[in-house]
Amino acid sequence: MAARPIRSLSPQLINILQQFAPTTELEAHSLHAFGSNFDPTKISVVAVVDSHEIDQTTFGLRLHFRHASGRVLEIVSETSVKNTVRVNLNNSIVSKICLYHPHLAQREAHWLRRVRGPVVARLAGVKDATIATSYEGEPVNIYNLPEDWRQQAEAIIAHLRTAGCCHNDIKAGNVVVSNGRLKLIDFAWATQIGEPIPEEWPIDLGFQHFIAPHEFDDRKAIFEALGEVETAALAALTPPAPAAPPLR
Structure with a gap:
């Protein structure tokens, strides 16, 4: 425009x-x-x-x-x-x-320090309710989803587990891509593996792919989210069915 x-x-x-x-x-x-x-x-x-x-x-x-x-x-x-x-x-x-939720900036900064690596955004700074991170690309969509997204998703989940982190809000909008490489962003709602979700957290957190309110499985979420993008991409490539012949 x-x-x-x-x-x-x-x-x-x-x-x-x-x-x-x-x-x-x-x-x-x-x-x-x-x-x-x-x-x-x-x-x-x-x-x-x-x-x-x-x-x-x-x-x-x-x-x-x-x-x-x-x-x-x-x-x-x-x-x-x-x-x-x-x-x-x-x-x-x-x-x-x-x-x-101003406190989430500090929470996200904490987790970005914990999980730093090649499959997540880099922390650039944090002050009060403002956090700055590296720009790692656009959210995945039907045009930019890499063909090897499954392997990359497994690598992201393995990285989280090594850091002892549950992201809790994985969705297509929080997986970005640049030059064919996927990265995970937005760790504001992350928790330690095994740590219960605070009762005061939003009941609809991660609702797109959660198991139940405040019950999450990061691997399930990322495969559902990216699988839906792939399904939509394949549908966009499928030619429409031929029109039925007119009735005589």
């Missing part, structure tokens, strides 16, 4: 978009590629490349920001009632602000 100049938007939307400018200390750190004197508070939105409603509670934006120095960066932002997620495409850093 062609970029729309900021001046073409309503004052109300401009006010909303200005709030997306990265202004926290953590995000300032994540913008180190722009130089040590780069001040992220002097960023303004200059164009909306894309905007779309993901669901009734989540809105996605791809924005261009311009710094006072004249440099332009691109941010992909997804905001919901629970989180704001921003992807800085200039230095491949994802910043997530945990709005609904």
Whole structure:
């Protein structure tokens, strides 16, 4: 979609978009590629490349920001009632602000340190309710699912078990792919293997592939999630059945 100049938007939307400018200390750190004197508070939105409603509670934006120095960066932002997620495409850093459960940023940082390795995202930093991780690609879909996804899924599960980790929220949206390699992201709800799920956690956590509320099997979840993507991909490749001849 062609970029729309900021001046073409309503004052109300401009006010909303200005709030997306990265202004926290953590995000300032994540913008180190722009130089040590780069001040992220002097960023303004200059164009909306894309905007779309993901669901009734989540809105996605791809924005261009311009710094006072004249440099332009691109941010992909997804905001919901629970989180704001921003992807800085200039230095491949994802910043997530945990709005609904601020403590989850620290929990996720703990587990990313525990499970670090080639099949998970890398922790870039954490401060208060904001966590920054490496950008590892787009969520799997019918166009980018690798042919060897089963072997890669087994490797991810083996890595989790070695680290003593249960992810508890594996779904297609939390498995990303880049250059044919799968990685697991979003460890905010992870627990130690054998550790009971806290009763106060959302009852619908991992509902897409759980065994029962607060009962999870990471291997079952990843194979169900990626298997559904494969089924949809095969269906998209299947030619439609020939139309029945007209009745005479």
